[in-house]
Amino acid sequence: xxxxxxRAGVSKASVSxxxxxxxxxxxDAIALRIEQAIDELGYRxxxxxxxxxxxxxxxxxxxxxxxxNPYSIAVMHGVETACRQxxxxxxxxxxxxxxxxERQHLAAxxxxxxxxxxxxxxxxxxxxxxxxxREMPLVLVDRKVEPLHSDLVGLDNPAAVRMAVDHLDQQxxxxxxxxxxxxxxxxSRLERLNSxxxxxxxxxALTGAVLELDETLQKHLHTFLAKPGPKALFCAxxxxxxxxxxxxxxxxxxxxxxxxLIALDDLDWYPLVGTGITALAQPTEAIGASAFDxxxxxxxxxxxxxxxxxxxxxxxxxxxxxxxxxxxxxKNANDNAxxxx
Numbered sequence: 166x167x168x169x170x171x172r173a174g175v176s177k178a179s180v181s182x183x184x185x186x187x188x189x190x191x192x193d194a195i196a197l198r199i200e201q202a203i204d205e206l207g208y209r210x211x212x213x214x215x216x217x218x219x220x221x222x223x224x225x226x227x228x229x230x231x232x233x234n235p236y237s238i239a240v241m242h243g244v245e246t247a248c249r250q251x252x253x254x255x256x257x258x259x260x261x262x263x264x265x266x267e268r269q270h271l272a273a274x275x276x277x278x279x280x281x282x283x284x285x286x287x288x289x290x291x292x293x294x295x296x297x298x299r300e301m302p303l304v305l306v307d308r309k310v311e312p313l314h315s316d317l318v319g320l321d322n323p324a325a326v327r328m329a330v331d332h333l334d335q336q337x338x339x340x341x342x343x344x345x346x347x348x349x350x351x352x353s354r355l356e357r358l359n360s361x362x363x364x365x366x367x368x369x370a371l372t373g374a375v376l377e378l379d380e381t382l383q384k385h386l387h388t389f390l391a392k393p394g395p396k397a398l399f400c401a402x403x404x405x406x407x408x409x410x411x412x413x414x415x416x417x418x419x420x421x422x423x424x425x426l427i428a429l430d431d432l433d434w435y436p437l438v439g440t441g442i443t444a445l446a447q448p449t450e451a452i453g454a455s456a457f458d459x460x461x462x463x464x465x466x467x468x469x470x471x472x473x474x475x476x477x478x479x480x481x482x483x484x485x486x487x488x489x490x491x492x493x494x495x496k497n498a499n500d501n502a503x504x505x506x
Contacts, residue, residue, distance in 0.1 A: 172202035223253050225460065226279035228270060230286040230308075232259035235403050235432050236449060237285060240306060243453020244283060251461060253280075264289045271297065281460040287350055288313065302463030304456050309352035314471050316459040318452055321475035322356035323363075325445050328480055329399055329427050330364040332443070334371060337489030338397040338425050341365065341373040342389050344409055345401035348377070357401050357429070378405060383412040390416065390423060395489040397425030403432045410438055421485040431481055440484020448476050 166184075170177045175195055182190055183199045191199075202208075225248050229237045245255045256277055258270035267286060271293040274282065281302040288294055288310035297303060298313060307319040333341055343361045348354045358375055365373035376385055386409065389396065400406035406428035413420060420426075420439035428435070431446035455474050 166208075168206055169199065169202045169208050172206060173198040175199060222278045222280060224277055224279045225253050225255050225281050225283065225457070226274040226277070227255055227257045227283040228267070228274070228286050229257065229259055230262050232257070232261075236307075236430055236447065239447075239449035240285065240453040240456070243450040244457050245453075246450070247454040247457035251457075253457075260286055268293065275300075281464055283456050283460060284308075284310070284313075284315075302460050304460045304463075306452065306456050307353050316456075316463070316471050317473045318456040318459060319353060319475065320447050320452070321477055322353055323360040324475075325429060325478045326357055326360035327364055328478065329429070329445055330361070330368070330371070332480060332482070332486060333397050333399065333425065333427060334368060336397075336425065336486050338395045338486075339371060340389075340392060340394055340396040341371060341399055342396070343373065343375045343399045343401060344378065344382075344405045345375065346378050346404055354401065361399070378408055382408060383415060386412050387416055390418060395425070397427065397486065400426065400428040403428065403430040406430070406432070406435070406442065410442075421487070425487075425489075426485040429478070431479075436483065438485075440487070443483045443486040444481045445478040446481055447478050452476055 166177050166180045170180045173180070173195075175198065179191060179195055180199055182188060183196060184203075188196060225244075227241060227244055229241065231237055232241075241255075241257060248255045256274065256279060258274060260267040260270060268290050271290060275297060279301065281304070282297055283304050283306060284294070285306040285308060287308065291310070291312055294303070294310065294313060298315065303313065303315045305313065305315050305317045305319075309317060330341065343358065345354055345358060348358060361373065361375065365371050376382070386398075389398075398409055400409050406426075409426065410420075413424070418424060427443045427445070429445045429447070431444035435442040435444055455476075459472070459474070
């Protein structure tokens with residue numbers, strides 16, 4: 166800064182104003198000389214040092230459980246876009262569902278002097294999270310961490326499950342198998358499982374069961390396929406949808422004549438499988454942007470009670486849940502054609 170001031174023939178304070186938030190206090194002539202000196206010298210302000218001096222780094226931290234999960238990536242994009250629009254930068258830490266990694270990342274985020282934190286993990290290190298919450302605003306995404314009294318942004322899971330079961334019921338399916346990753350204390354997965362059980366119990370025409378992903382998936386799907394009557398899978402997220410699709414392919418299943426399939430999350434590959442997979446698309450961009458908006462309001466002094474923002478999914482109907490009647494008619498037509506030949 167001193168070199169720039171000497172080259173421009175101004176004070177160091179004027180250079181500080183130029184690269185800070187007080188540029189309007191300078192005359193156009195002085196501002197032009199400083200700008201030319203900066204260009205000539207190739208000066209680049211140390212934004213981190215400036216932030217620390219002012220007590221602001223403009224950094225937001227985000228802790229995610231699994232960065233390979235398409236949901237995490239999509240929400241993170243929404244957060245990052247919102248951060249950029251408001252002059253903040255996002256620091257992302259992936260715990261890889263490992264408690265030791267989570268502890269290390271929380272310590273690292275604290276050392277970066279982040280101004281706020283967005284959390285999408287199980288929150289096993291409550292001591293650190295509570296300590297951080299005393300120092301800065303904290304917002305939860307998708308997963309509740311009960312001892313943390315923080316804003317929560319995510320999907321309206323009971324409504325999403327109701328939409329899925331309604332659709333399968335209307336399409337004529339009578340036996341539904343919910344396939345989910347292991348709940349492992351994840352609130353969103355538990356909500357979907359409990360909501361599914363409640364929906365099935367309230368509909369006498371339907372039967373249903375729950376299956377958690379493990380190495381026995383293919384064996385259980387083989388048993389389910391052998392059952393009589395119109396049946397469908399309800400995959401509780403994109404990970405379950407991929408596992409079920411691969412298992413059904415391995416079993417030689419005729420997608421999607423032998424079985425229907427609906428999945429929570431809408432991934433890019435869904436339209437490419439058979440006649441396409443029906444999906445409940447989460448508004449991940451809006452979820453991420455809203456998480457940052459909640460954080461920004463807290464940073465600006467909002468002290469209202471914590472709130473929960475639940476978003477509804479969009480039902481995108483594809484061939485995997487073609488009505489059972491239509492599927493049977495098509496199958497009979499193909500069989501009759503084969504006989505005539």
